[in-house]
Amino acid sequence: xxxAIKSKLRLDLRARRxxxxxxxxxxxxxxxxxxxxxxxxxxxxRHLAAYIASxxxxxxxxxxxxxxxxxxxxxxxxxxxxxxxxxxxxxxYRHRQPLRQNQxxxxxxxxxxxxxxxxxxxxxxxxxxxxxxxxxxxxxxxGGYYDRAFxxxxxxxxxxxxxxxxxxxxxxxxxxxxxxxxxPLDYIVTDRQIIKVKxx
Numbered sequence: 001x002x003x004a005i006k007s008k009l010r011l012d013l014r015a016r017r018x019x020x021x022x023x024x025x026x027x028x029x030x031x032x033x034x035x036x037x038x039x040x041x042x043x044x045x046r047h048l049a050a051y052i053a054s055x056x057x058x059x060x061x062x063x064x065x066x067x068x069x070x071x072x073x074x075x076x077x078x079x080x081x082x083x084x085x086x087x088x089x090x091x092x093y094r095h096r097q098p099l100r101q102n103q104x105x106x107x108x109x110x111x112x113x114x115x116x117x118x119x120x121x122x123x124x125x126x127x128x129x130x131x132x133x134x135x136x137x138x139x140x141x142x143g144g145y146y147d148r149a150f151x152x153x154x155x156x157x158x159x160x161x162x163x164x165x166x167x168x169x170x171x172x173x174x175x176x177x178x179x180x181x182x183x184p185l186d187y188i189v190t191d192r193q194i195i196k197v198k199x200x
Contacts, residue, residue, distance in 0.1 A: 002177040009139055009173065013131040016170045017056035028168055029059040031191040036063050036126070038194065039187065041162040045123035049075040049090045049161070052099065052107040055141075057128045058168050058191065068095045075117050078108040079145065088145040089116030119149050122161040129167035129188070136185045136197030137176040138165050150183045162186045169193065 020028070036042055048067050053059035067074050075090040079102050091109035099107035127146050131139035140146060153159060165185045169192040188195040 002179055005177055006139060006142065009176070010130050010142060013139070013171050013173070014055060017058070017168050020056060020168065020170075025056075025059065028191040029053075029062050032058055032060070032166060032189065033062040033066065035189050035191075035194050036060075036164070036166075037066065039124075039164070039189070041124050041164070041186070045072060045162075047073045047075065047117065047121060047123045047161075048126070049077070049117075049122050049124070050126040051077060051128055053128070054104070054106045058166055060126050060166060063126070064093070065095050073117075075122065076107075076109055077145070077149075078116070079103070086143075086145075086148070088149045090119065090122065090149075091116055120152060120160060124162045124164060125150070126164050126166050129165040129171060131171050131173050131176060132165055132167055132188050133173055133176045134195060135175075136188065136195070137178050138182065138185055138188075139176055144181070147181050147183050151181070153183050154181075164189055166190070 042048070050060040050064050053061065064074055074093045076093040077088045078091050080087045080089070093109055098110070100110050102108050128140070129138050130141055150163065153163065163183060163185045164187045166189050169190040172190070185197050187197060
Protein backbone atom coordinates (compact mmCIF):
# COMPACT_ATOMS: atom_id res chain seq x y z
CA UNK A 1 0.00 0.00 0.00
CA UNK A 2 2.75 2.44 0.95
CA UNK A 3 4.50 1.87 -2.37
CA ALA A 4 1.49 2.94 -4.47
CA ILE A 5 0.84 6.01 -2.29
CA LYS A 6 4.49 7.04 -2.44
CA SER A 7 4.68 6.62 -6.23
CA LYS A 8 1.72 8.93 -6.79
CA LEU A 9 3.05 11.48 -4.30
CA ARG A 10 6.44 11.49 -6.02
CA LEU A 11 4.86 12.38 -9.35
CA ASP A 12 2.81 15.21 -7.84
CA LEU A 13 5.61 16.65 -5.71
CA ARG A 14 8.24 16.47 -8.44
CA ALA A 15 5.86 18.37 -10.70
CA ARG A 16 5.47 21.05 -8.00
CA ARG A 17 9.18 21.69 -7.63
CA UNK A 18 9.87 21.51 -11.37
CA UNK A 19 7.24 24.20 -11.97
CA UNK A 20 9.35 26.77 -10.07
CA UNK A 21 11.07 29.36 -12.26
CA UNK A 22 14.84 29.81 -12.32
CA UNK A 23 14.41 33.02 -10.32
CA UNK A 24 12.29 31.25 -7.72
CA UNK A 25 14.91 28.52 -7.46
CA UNK A 26 17.71 31.06 -6.97
CA UNK A 27 15.82 32.93 -4.26
CA UNK A 28 14.86 29.66 -2.53
CA UNK A 29 18.50 28.46 -2.47
CA UNK A 30 19.60 31.73 -0.89
CA UNK A 31 16.84 31.60 1.74
CA UNK A 32 17.66 27.98 2.46
CA UNK A 33 21.30 28.85 3.11
CA UNK A 34 20.33 31.61 5.56
CA UNK A 35 18.33 29.10 7.57
CA UNK A 36 20.90 26.32 7.45
CA UNK A 37 23.72 28.48 8.81
CA UNK A 38 21.56 29.15 11.89
CA UNK A 39 21.70 25.49 12.89
CA UNK A 40 24.16 24.81 15.74
CA UNK A 41 24.87 21.47 14.02
CA UNK A 42 26.09 23.34 10.93
CA UNK A 43 28.20 25.79 12.89
CA UNK A 44 29.99 23.03 14.81
CA UNK A 45 30.35 20.62 11.85
CA ARG A 46 33.76 19.99 10.31
CA HIS A 47 32.62 17.34 7.79
CA LEU A 48 29.50 18.18 5.79
CA ALA A 49 27.82 16.18 3.01
CA ALA A 50 25.34 17.64 0.54
CA TYR A 51 24.34 16.97 -3.08
CA ILE A 52 24.11 18.53 -6.53
CA ALA A 53 20.51 19.57 -7.21
CA SER A 54 18.61 18.05 -10.13
CA UNK A 55 14.98 17.50 -11.14
CA UNK A 56 13.89 20.79 -9.54
CA UNK A 57 15.42 20.04 -6.13
CA UNK A 58 16.28 22.98 -3.92
CA UNK A 59 19.98 23.70 -4.32
CA UNK A 60 22.49 23.59 -1.46
CA UNK A 61 25.15 25.12 -3.78
CA UNK A 62 25.28 28.51 -1.96
CA UNK A 63 25.79 26.69 1.34
CA UNK A 64 28.54 24.49 -0.12
CA UNK A 65 30.37 27.59 -1.36
CA UNK A 66 30.07 29.25 2.05
CA UNK A 67 31.11 26.08 3.89
CA UNK A 68 34.24 25.87 1.74
CA UNK A 69 35.11 29.48 2.48
CA UNK A 70 34.98 28.86 6.23
CA UNK A 71 37.17 25.77 5.86
CA UNK A 72 34.65 23.01 6.39
CA UNK A 73 35.34 19.72 4.61
CA UNK A 74 32.57 19.14 2.04
CA UNK A 75 31.51 15.86 0.44
CA UNK A 76 29.16 14.77 -2.34
CA UNK A 77 27.57 11.36 -2.85
CA UNK A 78 28.82 9.03 -5.55
CA UNK A 79 26.79 6.03 -6.61
CA UNK A 80 28.55 2.72 -7.10
CA UNK A 81 28.76 1.60 -10.73
CA UNK A 82 28.29 -2.00 -9.69
CA UNK A 83 24.54 -2.54 -10.04
CA UNK A 84 24.62 -5.41 -7.56
CA UNK A 85 25.83 -3.19 -4.71
CA UNK A 86 23.35 -0.35 -5.32
CA UNK A 87 25.34 1.72 -2.81
CA UNK A 88 26.51 5.28 -2.29
CA UNK A 89 29.72 6.72 -0.84
CA UNK A 90 30.76 10.28 0.01
CA UNK A 91 33.78 11.90 -1.63
CA UNK A 92 35.61 15.17 -1.03
CA TYR A 93 34.31 18.18 -2.98
CA ARG A 94 35.72 21.65 -3.53
CA HIS A 95 33.88 24.56 -5.14
CA ARG A 96 34.10 24.49 -8.97
CA GLN A 97 35.67 21.06 -8.94
CA PRO A 98 34.87 19.24 -12.23
CA LEU A 99 32.16 16.61 -11.79
CA ARG A 100 31.02 13.68 -13.90
CA GLN A 101 27.41 12.71 -14.53
CA ASN A 102 26.14 9.47 -13.05
CA GLN A 103 23.48 7.20 -14.53
CA UNK A 104 20.77 9.59 -13.32
CA UNK A 105 22.42 12.63 -14.92
CA UNK A 106 23.51 14.03 -11.53
CA UNK A 107 26.96 15.53 -11.00
CA UNK A 108 29.26 13.60 -8.69
CA UNK A 109 33.00 13.45 -7.91
CA UNK A 110 35.06 11.44 -10.39
CA UNK A 111 36.34 7.97 -9.70
CA UNK A 112 39.91 9.25 -9.40
CA UNK A 113 39.54 9.95 -5.69
CA UNK A 114 40.83 6.98 -3.77
CA UNK A 115 38.73 6.71 -0.66
CA UNK A 116 35.25 7.65 0.46
CA UNK A 117 34.62 9.34 3.79
CA UNK A 118 32.92 6.87 6.13
CA UNK A 119 29.25 7.79 6.55
CA UNK A 120 29.49 7.62 10.35
CA UNK A 121 32.41 10.10 10.33
CA UNK A 122 30.31 12.86 8.73
CA UNK A 123 29.03 15.50 11.14
CA UNK A 124 26.01 16.67 9.16
CA UNK A 125 24.28 15.43 6.01
CA UNK A 126 21.95 17.52 3.84
CA UNK A 127 19.75 15.15 1.90
CA UNK A 128 17.19 16.04 -0.77
CA UNK A 129 13.53 15.43 -0.05
CA UNK A 130 10.81 14.82 -2.59
CA UNK A 131 8.23 15.37 0.14
CA UNK A 132 7.95 15.74 3.91
CA UNK A 133 5.48 16.31 6.71
CA UNK A 134 5.83 18.18 9.99
CA UNK A 135 6.34 15.00 12.00
CA UNK A 136 9.63 14.40 10.17
CA UNK A 137 8.50 11.72 7.79
CA UNK A 138 10.28 11.96 4.46
CA UNK A 139 9.78 10.89 0.88
CA UNK A 140 12.83 10.38 -1.33
CA UNK A 141 13.11 9.43 -4.98
CA UNK A 142 12.63 5.73 -4.24
CA GLY A 143 16.16 4.42 -4.84
CA GLY A 144 16.86 3.85 -1.14
CA TYR A 145 20.47 5.05 -1.38
CA TYR A 146 20.36 7.23 1.74
CA ASP A 147 18.43 4.61 3.70
CA ARG A 148 21.14 2.03 2.98
CA ALA A 149 24.11 4.37 3.51
CA PHE A 150 22.81 5.49 6.92
CA UNK A 151 21.02 2.33 8.05
CA UNK A 152 23.07 2.42 11.29
CA UNK A 153 21.14 5.58 12.28
CA UNK A 154 17.94 3.59 12.78
CA UNK A 155 19.37 1.65 15.71
CA UNK A 156 21.51 4.13 17.62
CA UNK A 157 19.86 7.37 18.75
CA UNK A 158 22.11 10.40 18.86
CA UNK A 159 24.86 8.90 16.73
CA UNK A 160 26.49 11.10 14.08
CA UNK A 161 25.76 12.43 11.57
CA UNK A 162 22.95 14.93 12.08
CA UNK A 163 20.49 14.26 9.23
CA UNK A 164 18.91 17.36 7.70
CA UNK A 165 16.31 16.92 4.98
CA UNK A 166 16.01 19.93 2.70
CA UNK A 167 13.24 20.87 0.29
CA UNK A 168 11.14 23.67 -1.13
CA UNK A 169 8.28 24.68 1.18
CA UNK A 170 5.81 23.61 -1.53
CA UNK A 171 6.87 19.98 -1.02
CA UNK A 172 5.20 19.77 2.39
CA UNK A 173 2.21 17.44 2.70
CA UNK A 174 -0.18 16.78 5.59
CA UNK A 175 0.97 13.23 6.24
CA UNK A 176 3.30 10.62 4.76
CA UNK A 177 3.43 6.85 5.21
CA UNK A 178 6.49 5.46 6.97
CA UNK A 179 8.38 2.27 6.23
CA UNK A 180 10.58 0.46 8.75
CA UNK A 181 13.72 1.07 6.66
CA UNK A 182 13.30 4.89 6.55
CA UNK A 183 16.19 6.66 8.24
CA PRO A 184 15.10 9.24 10.83
CA LEU A 185 15.70 12.94 10.26
CA ASP A 186 16.87 15.38 12.91
CA TYR A 187 15.73 18.52 11.06
CA ILE A 188 13.83 19.54 7.97
CA VAL A 189 14.83 22.89 6.51
CA THR A 190 13.07 24.69 3.66
CA ASP A 191 13.33 28.15 2.17
CA ARG A 192 10.73 29.24 4.76
CA GLN A 193 11.16 27.23 7.95
CA ILE A 194 13.26 25.02 10.22
CA ILE A 195 11.50 22.01 11.70
CA LYS A 196 13.21 20.18 14.56
CA VAL A 197 11.97 16.62 14.38
CA LYS A 198 10.69 15.20 17.66
CA UNK A 199 11.76 11.63 18.40
CA UNK A 200 9.00 9.20 19.30
